[in-house]
Amino acid sequence: MRWGRLQACGGSRAPPWRAARRARPAPLLPLLLLALALAHAPRPAACLYHTASETLHWFAHKARSHPERLNYTLLTDSFSGTAVPLATLGRPAGAPGAPRVLFVFGEHCREVITSEVGLWLGRLLADENATVRDWPELHAALERAGEPPPPPGGGGWRGAVGAWAGKLLSAMTVQIVPIESLEGRRQVEAGDLCLRRTAGSEVDLNRNWPFAWQHGSPSSDTYGGPSPLSEPQTRLLRAEMDAAPLAGYVNVHSGEWALYTPWDSKPAYAPGLPADLPKLVERVAAVCGCTAGPAGAVSGYLAFGSSMDYAYMHSKVPYPLTVEVFGGDGHGKLPAGSKNAPMSEFPLVMPTEEEAASVAASARRHAAAGAAAGAAGLGRRGALLRRARRAAGGGAGAAAAAGGGRRLAGAGQEGRQSLALSAVFAAPAWQGAGDQSQQQQQQPQQQPQHQAKPAQQRRALLDAAAADALLSAYEAAPDGARRCFEIFNPRDEAAYRKVVGDWLAAFLIILRHISEHSGPQAAGAAAAGAAASGAEAAAAAAPQAGAGAAAAAVAAPAGAAAPQAAASSAGVQLSSSGAASGPAGAVGAG
Secondary structure (H helix, E strand, C coil), X not given: CCHHHHHHCCCCCCCHHHHHCCCCCCCHHHHHHHHHHHHHCCCEHHHCCCCHHHHHHHHHHHHHHCCCCEEEEEEECCCCCCEXXXXXXXXXXXXXXXXXXXXXXXXXXCCHHHHHHHHHHHHHHHCCCCHHHHCHHHHHHHHHCCCCCCCCCCCHHHHHHHHHHHHHHHHCEEEEEXXXXXXXXXXXXXXXXXXXXXXXXXXXXXXXXXXXXXXXXXXXCCCCCCCCCCCHHHHHHHHHXXXXXXXXXXXXXXXXXEEEECCCCCCCECCCCCCCHHHHHHHHHHHHCEEEEEHHHHCCCCCXXXXXXXXXXXXXXXXXXXXXEECHHHCCECCCCCCCCCHHHCCECCCCHHHHXXXXXXXXXXXXXXXXXXXXXXXXXXXXXXXXXXXXXXXXHHHHHCCCHHHCCCCCCCCCCCCCHHHHHCCCCCCHHHHHHHHHHHCCCCCCHHHCHHHXXXXXXXXXXXXXXXXXXXXXXXXXXXXXXXXXXXXXXXXHHHHHHHHHHHHHHHHHHHHHCCCHHHHHHHHHHHCCCHHHHHHCCHHHHHHCCHHXXXXXXXXXXXXXXXXXXXXXXXXXXXXXXXXXXXCCCC
16 A cells, blocks of 8 residues: 555545654654544545455445345447446345336446445445444434434444334335446546546437437537437336335435425426325435425426436336435535425426327337447536636636536546456455455454454555545546535535535435335235225315326326326316416415
8 A cells, every 4th residue: 555545534644654764753642633623534435445346346345245135237239338336135137016216326437425425325224244234324314304312232233223124125126227438537546536427429328318318519518329229228228117116216426415306407396206106205304404396397497318217207106205315515504403394385286298209219129229329429507617717726627627516517438448347356456465455345254343343444544545546536537526526526525525425315214115015015005095085085185186097097008197186086186287276375476
C-alpha cells in the first residue's frame, strides 16, 4: 500500500522511514494531540468507495463461498458483448409463492454512491458477519421509522437486523444489479467524474424504455437513444424484468433525496397502484426526511421513457419505485416541520390508448428483432441545473458539471471500453498481502466479527487503500468535475455512513412490506378492497380509489375501460383526458 493513500485517508502525516531519520524524538504531547485530531477528523468518503471490480468481486466471491445464500451471474448481450451483473439472494427467481424484487444501481455512471448502497445491501442480507449491521446510523434510521426496540437478550439491533434479513430471504427473492453501466463507471474511475450517459453511445439509460419514449436530439442531456431499447443494458434488464412476475422494482439514483412513484411521464399519480403504497411511501419518507410522491408531480419535470413507468405499465409491477439516495447540499431534504403532500392531493391520470399500444408494439418488435436492435447503435429541475452550472464556474467544465439527479446528462466520452471478464472476477490488485484477511472476513468465523475489533481496523485500512482510483481521480480533477462528484456523492465518512444507513433501513422496510402484501393472501385482500362500496372508496385517499382499479389497471394496462369501470364504482370519474375527478376530498384538484 502506498503511503500517500493512507495519508490521504487519515493516516500518519509522515512516512515511518522519515521519522526514523530524525535526530531527536518529537515531543510527546504534540504527537498525542495530532493523533487525537486525526482519529476524530472525518475521513474523505472516497476512502470508503469501492471500485467496480472490487464491488463485483465481493458478489462473485460470496456466490462461490456461499452458493446457498447468493447466486451471481452476468447477463450478456450476444450482439455487443455488453454485460450487466446480477446477484440473486433468497428464494430462486420464479419460485412459487416467493415475491421477487429487483434493485438496479449504478444506472448513471457518476452516481457512485448508489452502487455503494447496493453493495452494502448485499452484505447486510447475505453476510451474517457484515459490519454494517452494527452501524449506529442504520439503528437510528430504524428508530426514526418507528421500529420497536430489540428485545433484551436478542443481540440488540444487530441480532434484530440479522433475523429480519433471514426472514426476508426465506420468503422472497431479492435481485441486485450493483452497477448497470459498467463501462461508463470505469471511465468515472479514470477521471471523468461528470459522466452520466453510457460510454460510447452516450444514451441516457433511464430514457431508453418503450413507454412514453421520445425521439430527442443526440446532443440532448437526456437523449433516449435512436429507438426504444436500443441499448444492450436496457434490453438485458427488460428481459430479466419480464422473465417472471415482479412484485417490486426499485431504480436507485442520486442527485437529491427523494422517493418517487409513477408517473414519471405525467404530472400525476398513476391509477391501479396498491392501496397500501401511500402508507409505505410515508414511512420511508420518515426515514430519509425527503421529498416523496409521484415523480412527475413533485420533481418539477417529466421523464419520458423511464424504467419505472415501463415496470408499472408493461411489466405490471405493483410496487414500482425510484429512489434518490443523496443530494449535495441536502437537495431534496424536507425543511424542518414540513411534510409531503398526501397522495390524495394528486390527480389520477390514465395512460392513453396510444401509449399503451406503443408499449405492446415495441415489445413485439424487439422480441422479433432480438439483439440486432443494438446495431442502431426535459431537463433536470431548474434550480439544481443552475446550481451545478455555477459550481462548474463556466468554461470547459460547465457543460460537463451541469445537471443533477437521475435525469441530467453529463459529458460524453469517445470510444467504448470493452468489459474484461477477468477484471470482473479477479481479486482486486490492491489486496496483495491483505487477500487472506478478506477471505477470512468473508468466510464464516467462530468469533462474531463485531467482537473482532483488530480485524475490523485492518479491514478499514484495506478499504482505505482500495480507494486509489476514485480518490486519485477526485483529487486530480478540476473544480467543476470535483463539484460533479460532490453533487451526486457524499465526500466525507459521516455523510457516507448516513446515506448507507438510512437507505438500508428504508430497503428493509420496503422488502418486508412487499413480502407481507404479496402472494395469494395479499391478492385476496386486494380483491376484497377493490369490491369496497363507493362510499367507502370516496372517503379514502385517491390512491385507494385508484387501487379499486388495481386488478384491471395492472393486469390489463393496454385498455382503459376496465380501470374506468373500477374507478367509477369507487365514486371517482376518469375524464377523457385521463384526469380523475370525483366526490370532494376523494381526489385533489392538482
